[in-house]
Amino acid sequence: xxxxxxxxxxxxxGGGMIxxxxxxxxxxxxxxxxxxxxxxxxxTVAAAARTTDGRLFTGVNVNHFTGGPCAELxxxxxxxxxxxxxxxxxxxxxxRGRGVVPPCGRCRQVLLDYFPSLRVIVGPPDALRPVPxxxxxxxxxxxxxxxxxxxxxxxxxxxxxxxxxGSRAAAED
Numbered sequence: 001x002x003x004x005x006x007x008x009x010x011x012x013x014g015g016g017m018i019x020x021x022x023x024x025x026x027x028x029x030x031x032x033x034x035x036x037x038x039x040x041x042x043x044t045v046a047a048a049a050r051t052t053d054g055r056l057f058t059g060v061n062v063n064h065f066t067g068g069p070c071a072e073l074x075x076x077x078x079x080x081x082x083x084x085x086x087x088x089x090x091x092x093x094x095x096r097g098r099g100v101v102p103p104c105g106r107c108r109q110v111l112l113d114y115f116p117s118l119r120v121i122v123g124p125p126d127a128l129r130p131v132p133x134x135x136x137x138x139x140x141x142x143x144x145x146x147x148x149x150x151x152x153x154x155x156x157x158x159x160x161x162x163x164x165x166g167s168r169a170a171a172e173d
Contacts, residue, residue: 017119017131023091026091030046030100031046033047038094042064043062044063045070045071045092045093046059047075049089059074059075071092072107073107075087087114088118088119091120102136103120103136108133108136108137112137112140116134120133120136
């Protein structure tokens with residue numbers, strides 16, 4: 001894309017990031033896919049994502065009575081299939097002119113797990129904005145197979161006991 005800053009920098013504006021030309025192009029790409037491919041009950045949302053190296057991937061959801069992947073997860077799979085690296089920004093657009101739709105809870109968790117520095121475009125048509133995925137899923141669930149920072153043991157080799165409000169130390173008994 002000629003004339004666009006790459007890699008883009010996040011510009012803060014009023015407490016949040018502002019839309020860049022590359023973000024607007026991503027919304028346009030998802031909107032075009034929604035208009036072209038979301039014409040039945042099986043496909044109602046389109047998504048587009050950009051990688052950190054500027055590659056673009058699109059996909060649509062797959063509705064089925066047994067469930068099915070959301071458009072954002074289809075994009076993650078399509079990007080992985082093509083050997084893409086880190087996703088930088090993603091957006092989903094609904095069918096029938098519904099505009100940008102935020103990711104569901106499951107997608108928020110998957111996107112955060114796979115791409116913790118991902119930006120997600122959300123908001124009404126006149127106030128679209130990219131937000132960090134961490135802002136969309138604060139206090140996230142941590143799976144047991146994820147590495148967790150464990151506090152270091154005190155020098156005595158005994159782990160500290162949690163303090164329960166209103167309780168007293170065992171030595172006070």
